[in-house]
Amino acid sequence: MSNLPANDAEFNLQQVLLLMNYLTKWLIRSGVGYTDFSAALKSIFYQQAIDEIERLGNKSTVSAISLLSGLHRKDITAFKEMIDEETLIKEAKLEKSLSIPARVVGFWVAENWPEQLPFYNCKQVSFVNLVKNISLEMHPRSVLNELVRLGIVRQNGKQVILQKRSFVPDQLNQELRKLLNQNLQSHLKAGLHNIFIDDQVSFLEESVRADELTKESVEILTQYSIELWGEYSEALLKLAIERCTIDEGQSEANQTFCLGIYQSDV
Missing domain, CATH: 1.10.10 (Arc Repressor Mutant, subunit A)
Structure with a gap:
């Protein structure tokens, strides 16, 4: 039922597993083990399978969901009974x-x-x-x-x-994890849209990489990127607030815009 060639499955699985190294580190350090995580994943595979089936215009039967998600039919029946829109x-x-x-x-x-x-x-x-x-x-x-x-x-x-000119909570606070989660979701959503959605509209999803640098050069580039983002983000934030004021109360004002930036030494 997927549009991907069968021989792409292993490649894509390996790419996702590379990301899972970091997500698993997050889970392990937070006291979440494999058993809890794998059990929680079932509901996500269930919902994503339904979304894919609906995207293809097919019926969300138990058999179709089981085939696409790999979930046991008993799990799927249980999830159907547990859905709570409220x-x-x-x-x-x-x-x-x-x-x-x-x-x-x-x-x-x-x-x-x-x-x-x-x-x-x-x-x-x-x-x-x-x-x-x-x-x-x-x-x-x-x-x-x-x-x-x-x-x-x-x-x-x-x-x-x-005290701070940006909304960055204390690192021991759960708000920081929520912000990281939102940023990762936005980044992945943009990248996956560019890969899978053939509507000739691509989101900005790029990075600048430089190799074979000394520690001093990395520190210079790091500081410069922080300065650039400070200037750029304040200008963009001002325009975003202006647009929010203009759009407030309009029935079609149901869209969200997100622009993020990150830096790393890997």
Whole structure:
């Protein structure tokens, strides 16, 4: 049922296993072993098989799902009985609410608001006004508590002070793992779209690599890339906020844009 030639299966499996080295390191260091992981994978193979069958315009029968996913028919029957749309809706709402603190910090930086703001001031800029520019649904105090917890801001009396100019939580916090997960998903989605979707529209998915360098050269390139990204990201963030303001409330405003960058010594 796949559009890939049969002799491509082994090659693609090996490519995915190379990625799994890093994902497995993440799991092992987090206390997740093979048994738990393999059991959790069943539901993912189940859902992806259904998506592929629907893409091909075929019926999602138990036999078809089993053939494509490799899952036992008993597992597939069990998954069909366990689907809970309300759970999916709740998860989507949760992900949306988690993005508000990040948007608050982004607006704060892009609009060049002072790094120290009063929590509330009806006549001048304040943290309360800052949050209201992003959302009228989230209470400013709740947003402040979350940003303090993440180490992005600190509160000194009635003043809120920006500690970091980007939304990068403490490394011991689960928010960092969520951000990594979102970035990896966006990167893989762009790359797989370019490989599998034949619609003549490609996403930007490139990298710059340089070999046979000294440690000093790598350090110079690293610092330069950080400086370039700082300038570029602030300009792009400002434009993104402008477009969000223009598109807000439109029925067709249901799209997401993501641009990421990474650096590595491998």
